[in-house]
Amino acid sequence: MSKIVLSIFVCFFLLSKAHSQSWGDSTVLKHDIFYAVEVSPKFSSGSNDLFKFMAETLHVPANQTFSLMHNIVVVKLIVSPTGEVSYAKIEKGVNDECNKAVLDMISKMPCWTPGIQNGYKVYCNVTLPVILF
Numbered sequence: 001m002s003k004i005v006l007s008i009f010v011c012f013f014l015l016s017k018a019h020s021q022s023w024g025d026s027t028v029l030k031h032d033i034f035y036a037v038e039v040s041p042k043f044s045s046g047s048n049d050l051f052k053f054m055a056e057t058l059h060v061p062a063n064q065t066f067s068l069m070h071n072i073v074v075v076k077l078i079v080s081p082t083g084e085v086s087y088a089k090i091e092k093g094v095n096d097e098c099n100k101a102v103l104d105m106i107s108k109m110p111c112w113t114p115g116i117q118n119g120y121k122v123y124c125n126v127t128l129p130v131i132l133f
Contacts, residue, residue: 007132019097020065021089021093021103021120022087022088022089022090022103023087023088023103023107024078024085024086024087024088024107025087025091026087027032028077028078028080028086028087028123029078031123032122032123033078033123033124033125033126034122034123034124034125035124036074036115037115037116037122037124038116038117038118039115039116039117040073040093040115040124040126041079041112041113041114041115041124041126042112042113043082043112043113044083044110044111044112044113053109053110054105054130057108057109058073058101058102058105058114058130058132059101059104059105060097060098060101060132061097061098061101064094064095064097064098064119064132070094071094071108071131071132071133072092072094072126072129072130072131072132073090073092073093073094073098073099073102073129074090074091074093074128074129074130075088075089075090075091075102075103075106075127075128075129075130076088076089076090076091076125076126076127076128077110077125077126077127078123078124078125078126079114079115079123079124079126080114080123081114081120081121081122081123082111082114082121083110083112083113083114084112085106085109085111085112086123088103088106088107089101090102091127094132098100098132102130105130112126
C-alpha cells in the first residue's frame, strides 16, 4: 500500500514540475503544429539579432556556476501564424532558477516571421538551445 501511495506522490510531483517549466497559452497545442514547413519561422531580424536579444535580455542569477556539459537549456517554442511566440516549454533544463530566467526571456521576445506551408502562415515548432555562461 505504501508503494502505491509513494508512486502516486511521485507522479504528482513530476507533473507539477513539468507544469512549472512552461510559459504561454497552452491552448495553441490544440492547433495543427508543423515541425517541418516550406519556409521556416525566423527571428524577425535574423539570427545575429536573436543572439543580441538573448544576451541583453537573459538574466541568469549571479550565484549560478556551470560546467561545459550542463549549461544548455533546450526550449520548444510555438510560433503562431502572426509571428508571436505563443507557447514555450523547457525540453532540457539546467535548474529551476535558470529555466525560469530562460522562460522570462522568451516571454519578452518580439514577433518572429511566421512559418509558411502551402502558402499559408501556420503554427510552427521551433527548438531553441540557449547556452548559459
